[in-house]
Amino acid sequence: MVLEIKKKIKYTVRRFNKQRQLWLLCIPIIIWVVIFAYVPMYGLLIAFVDYIPGMSIFDCKFVGLKHFKDFVFNPSFLLLLRNTLAMSLLSLTVGFVAPIIFALSINELPHKRYKKVIQTTSYLPHFISWVVAGSMIYMMLSNEGIVNDILMRLNLIVKPVPFLTNGKYYWVIYTLANIWKGIGWSAIIYLSAISGVDMELCEAGAMDGMGRWGMVRHVIIPTILPTIVILWILGIGGILNAGFEQHLILGNASTQNYWDVIDTYSYRYGIQLGYYSIGTAVGLMKSLIGFTLVFITNRFCRKHLGTSAF
Amino acid sequence: MSRPFYIKQTRAGKFFDILNAVFMFCFLIVVIYPFINVLAISFNNGQDAVKGGIYLWPRKFTLDNYEYILKGTTLIRGTIVSVLRTVIGTVTGVLCSALLGYIVSCKHFAGRKFMRIIFIITMYFGGGLIPTYLLMTKLGLVNTLTVYWLPSLFSAYYMLLTASYIQNIPDALFEAARVDGASELRIFAQLVIPLSVPMLACIAIYIGVGQWNSWFDVNLYSKNGRWDNLQIILYRMLNQASAMADMTDSTMLSEKMRTIQPLTIRSAITVVAVTPIVIIYPFFQKYFVSGMTLGAVKQ
Numbered sequence: 001m002v003l004e005i006k007k008k009i010k011y012t013v014r015r016f017n018k019q020r021q022l023w024l025l026c027i028p029i030i031i032w033v034v035i036f037a038y039v040p041m042y043g044l045l046i047a048f049v050d051y052i053p054g055m056s057i058f059d060c061k062f063v064g065l066k067h068f069k070d071f072v073f074n075p076s077f078l079l080l081l082r083n084t085l086a087m088s089l090l091s092l093t094v095g096f097v098a099p100i101i102f103a104l105s106i107n108e109l110p111h112k113r114y115k116k117v118i119q120t121t122s123y124l125p126h127f128i129s130w131v132v133a134g135s136m137i138y139m140m141l142s143n144e145g146i147v148n149d150i151l152m153r154l155n156l157i158v159k160p161v162p163f164l165t166n167g168k169y170y171w172v173i174y175t176l177a178n179i180w181k182g183i184g185w186s187a188i189i190y191l192s193a194i195s196g197v198d199m200e201l202c203e204a205g206a207m208d209g210m211g212r213w214g215m216v217r218h219v220i221i222p223t224i225l226p227t228i229v230i231l232w233i234l235g236i237g238g239i240l241n242a243g244f245e246q247h248l249i250l251g252n253a254s255t256q257n258y259w260d261v262i263d264t265y266s267y268r269y270g271i272q273l274g275y276y277s278i279g280t281a282v283g284l285m286k287s288l289i290g291f292t293l294v295f296i297t298n299r300f301c302r303k304h305l306g307t308s309a310f
Numbered sequence: 311m312s313r314p315f316y317i318k319q320t321r322a323g324k325f326f327d328i329l330n331a332v333f334m335f336c337f338l339i340v341v342i343y344p345f346i347n348v349l350a351i352s353f354n355n356g357q358d359a360v361k362g363g364i365y366l367w368p369r370k371f372t373l374d375n376y377e378y379i380l381k382g383t384t385l386i387r388g389t390i391v392s393v394l395r396t397v398i399g400t401v402t403g404v405l406c407s408a409l410l411g412y413i414v415s416c417k418h419f420a421g422r423k424f425m426r427i428i429f430i431i432t433m434y435f436g437g438g439l440i441p442t443y444l445l446m447t448k449l450g451l452v453n454t455l456t457v458y459w460l461p462s463l464f465s466a467y468y469m470l471l472t473a474s475y476i477q478n479i480p481d482a483l484f485e486a487a488r489v490d491g492a493s494e495l496r497i498f499a500q501l502v503i504p505l506s507v508p509m510l511a512c513i514a515i516y517i518g519v520g521q522w523n524s525w526f527d528v529n530l531y532s533k534n535g536r537w538d539n540l541q542i543i544l545y546r547m548l549n550q551a552s553a554m555a556d557m558t559d560s561t562m563l564s565e566k567m568r569t570i571q572p573l574t575i576r577s578a579i580t581v582v583a584v585t586p587i588v589i590i591y592p593f594f595q596k597y598f599v600s601g602m603t604l605g606a607v608k609q
Contacts, residue, residue: 015420021494022419029410029464033428036461040437040445053444102337109334110327118334120595121341127587129523131545135580136344138548139351139573144362146347180340202317212323245526249548270440271530283438 047281053274067281076265084261087242090175092235098179099186100228104216106187107194119191122184133181134249138164141173164250167258174246174259189231193224229301237294240286262286345584352376352578356571375578385543389582391455392522392539399459399521404514406463411472412502416494417481426473429466443530457531458521468513475509476502512597515590522586544579547572 016023042057047067049060071077102122109115125133140147143160151157163169201219210218244263251259262282270279346366351359355370363369379385410429414422437445442461451457479502487497503510525541532538550572 019419019421022413022416023421025409025413025494026421026425029406029413029425030428032463033432035449036445036463037432037436040441041435043437043441043444046441046444053447105330105334108327108330110331114331114334118338120592121338123595124588124591125341127519127523127591128584129525129541131525131541131548132523132580132584134548135544135576136348139347139577140344142362144360146343146365149362184341206317210317211320212317212326215317248526249545252549267439271443276440276444280438280440283440287438 044280044284046277047284049277051277051280053276063277067278068285071278071282071285076260079257080260080262080265083258084240084242087171087174087261088239090171091178091242092232092239094175095178095182096232096235099183100190100224102183103187103190103194104220106191107220108212108216119184119187122187124184125181126185128181130181130245130249133177134246137173137177137250165252165254167255170251170255170258173250174243177246177250178243189227190224193227194220197223229305233294233297233301236297237290239293240290345588348577348580348584351574352581354574356574359574359577360571375574378575379578379582384538385540385579388538388540388543391537392541392583395455395458395539396518396521398455399462400514400518402459402463403468403517403521404510407465407468407513408472408476408503408506408510409498410464410469411476412498414469415473415476416484426469429464429469433466446531452531453534453536454531455537458524458527458537462517468516471513472506472509475506479505508597511594515594515597519587540579540583544576544583547576547579 045057046060048064049057049062051057051060106115106119106122109118139145141163142148143162147163148157148160151161152159161169163173197220202215205215205219240262242261242263244261244267247259247261247264248267251264263286266279266282266286269275269282347364350364350366350368352375353371353373354364354368355372356375358364358370410425413419414426414429416422436442446452446457446461451460483501483505484497487501492500523541525539525545528537528539528542529545532542
């Protein structure tokens with residue numbers, strides 16, 4: 001018995017010795033991940049207390065769900081919810097379908113070279129920052145910009161439309177800007193799904209007299225459907241993420257009633273005004289709802305569509 | 311997949327092809343036009359540019375805007391900070407991701423599962439903006455360059471990417487080196503890194519572009535403006551522009567440069583901020599895409 005334990009210890013020590021170097025390399029990594037990933041998770045607890053900077057979380061007054069309640073019963077809550085849902089629903093419908101249609105159209109282009117050029121250019125905007133994109137959008141939409149100029153030349157409007165200072169247009173601008181920036185990039189994943197289409201299926205279909213539209217409808221779309229479903233589930237989870245950087249850049253004081261979403265509210269209260277607990281509570285609530293939504297949609301899709309993300 | 315030969319080309323199909331090609335051409339213009347427009351405005355005389363009507367080519371050509379950028383210390387400093395954070399962030403980020411990827415793909419290492427799990431958890435849960443911000447304040451990272459690269463040193467996503475690549479390298483190679491008495495760090499430096507260059511290039515591009523483009527962390531952590539980068543300077547100019555549409559910032563304009571307008575300066579900064587991306591873009595776009603599809607498979 002004693003001998004056996006001794007043997008076991010000896011084995012473990014030897015094994016550890018052999019891996020000593022790897023463990024040594026792991027130590028700084030573990031320290032890093034604890035500090036930069038796990039300490040902020042612990043920091044979420046400030047959502048439940050009246051946090052005062054510089055004090056330990058446990059010394060602060062515990063208030064339970066007060067900050068969550070305050071947020072929900074806040075008069076501006078409904079406005080935030082409206083903006084958030086409106087913009088994310090626009091992204092989930094128009095913004096979601098656009099890359100699919102784009103990928104299908106690229107796929108139908110006859111010339112290989114042309115196809116390549118279009119595709120390569122299409123994801124250039126993805127790699128520029130929102131600040132740069134915003135700067136370009138300002139130039140396009142300003143009173144002297146090309147959009148107003150074209151509309152005036154077509155006699156659709158008499159004087160320049162102040163697109164960026166009139167809240168009415170904000171949601172449309174936001175959606176179009178997102179599409180402009182992301183369409184090519186999002187299409188990549190659909191294009192790679194399309195490249196997995198079973199050629200035998202196409203041939204069989206052609207034998208039975210299927211045309212091009214039929215091919216798209218009965219072969220290509222069913223092939224990429226699982227991809228679409230997965231991305232849609234993930235999109236539902238992000239329904240409360242209705243943009244953040246975009247609003248800080250494209251929004252201004254006169255359009256605030258249209259761009260103020262949960263994230264910008266959390267940022268404004270939490271960081272700019274220094275109400276750390278309120279900001280954290282809002283952010284935490286948002287991610288919890290997102291999580292729940294992913295699970296619910298995932299279950300729904302598994303049950304009714306036969307595909308799911310996990 | 312393009313149209314296979316066995317599908318008949320009908321008249322409607324031909325019509326669709328033409329329509330599709332034309333539509334795609336319009337799309338191409340919509341994507342490229344803003345870039346050309348900004349370039350044209352940035353080379354135009356300021357007072358002339360605010361009248362509008364500049365599209366593809368400057369009307370009154372001038373280099374004043376770029377001269378102004380080169381003279382202003384803030385902008386030069388901003389460019390240096392941008393370059394600095396991109397270089398430091400990319401080098402450290404790539405090396406650390408690769409090291410972590412190697413550690414979690416070492417088949418004989420008992421802790422690999424543990425390391426994998428503590429990182430994968432961070433993919434799903436996070437502290438969010440405010441706790442992270444408070445932590446950085448507490449660690450004294452505000453107003454430093456460190457805050458731009460240290461908190462993003464490792465990431466679970468890049469760990470998975472590198473690990474899946476390193477796993478495909480034959481294990482016998484590492485084993486042979488170990489038998490010959492090479493240390494793990496040496497195996498990493500002399501075997502893993504040279505063997506996974508394509509993967510590392512892909513990650514380097516992602517991290518590099520991210521570093522060059524980021525402005526929000528600068529907005530949070532560069533309180534005294536010492537470490538402002540180009541993007542944040544552009545952001546502040548945009549905010550000013552939206553606050554006062556026809557403002558001429560007298561503090562920013564020296565007496566002899568009355569002709570310069572915020573609009574043209576903004577375009578010039580935009581051009582400076584976007585040029586590196588546009589230049590590297592054609593050379594690295596295959597890496598962009600390979601990373602995207604690799605990540606998609608992993609998910």
